[in-house]
Amino acid sequence: MNTEIQIKPEEINGPFNLLETVLSGQTSGPRWEAIKEGFWNAIRMPEQYVKYEVYQVKPVDRPSLSVILKGSKPISFNTKEVIHTHLLHILGLKDPLNEFYSKFKDDKISVAFNCFPGLRVVRASNNFESLICSICSQNTTVSKWNKMIQLIKKFYGEQIILPDGTLFHTFPNPERLANTSVNALMACQVGYRANYIVKAAQMVAEGEVALNSLSQKRYEDAREILLTIPGVGPKVADCFLLYGLGFMEAAPVDVWVKRIVQTWYFKGCNVSRENVRKFIQQKFENWSGYASLYLFHYARKMNVKAYM
């Protein structure tokens, strides 16, 4: 029961690079699985799980996508519409990327624009999963926190067999992780983060932190609440605020962002992470999330180590 969705150039506001975007290590969720020339994921619809394969069929400058939907039952028109809208949302395809590029075309950051045109902020399809991804991402590498999440899904998620026979594991709900032991979680290679994960899951499960209501609050207020979760500090909070909740003024500052900002804007002088964050937010305002993504991606890809 396959069907196809086209996402046409007119629906995408500016350039888009699927490959660069999916592989850029954002904590909205674990990396999508690669297939020939594209990526796949799955979504739970009321009547069935649907697998979707996303392919970029036209180039970055005037992009269009082809999405193959696979269900075990016929896929309704309504389901196609829901998934279509969902993809526009999570891939940030409505963000007016050219406005960002032109507004800062004379700034240092334009170097990164030219390296990765069409790189976009990916929004989470599952808040809780994004929070755990953000917590796991601390003091490790992108590939390693991705492995942690895959193991959590494998050991604690629900196993689904997709229509084409592919094995798929959902991300466990907060209650499931709240009721596991820290020791058992260590099997997922999460190390000392196991304490944080269980505690965060408990706080969400018990309603102490209501993830969905956070997106209705102001950025500063939501951030303050997130910082009460053990294992959630300034960087993890901003990752979740940006990729999990879609606060575009959030600016996650990790070692890469700190280095490149010091190099480009402070003559290599040492600047605290807090001051790097304030600098980005004053300069880029509602484009802060995008700015930190481009700075992060550039510094990491170019392996910027020296402060020059």
Added chain:
DNA sequence: AGCCAGGCATCAG
């Protein structure tokens, strides 16, 4: 062997 990775909690000053 030692340093580092999309840091944070804790403690010293």
Added chain:
DNA sequence: CTGATGCATGGC
């Protein structure tokens, strides 16, 4: 308030 240290883990 800022700065140093321990923390699991694995790649280099």
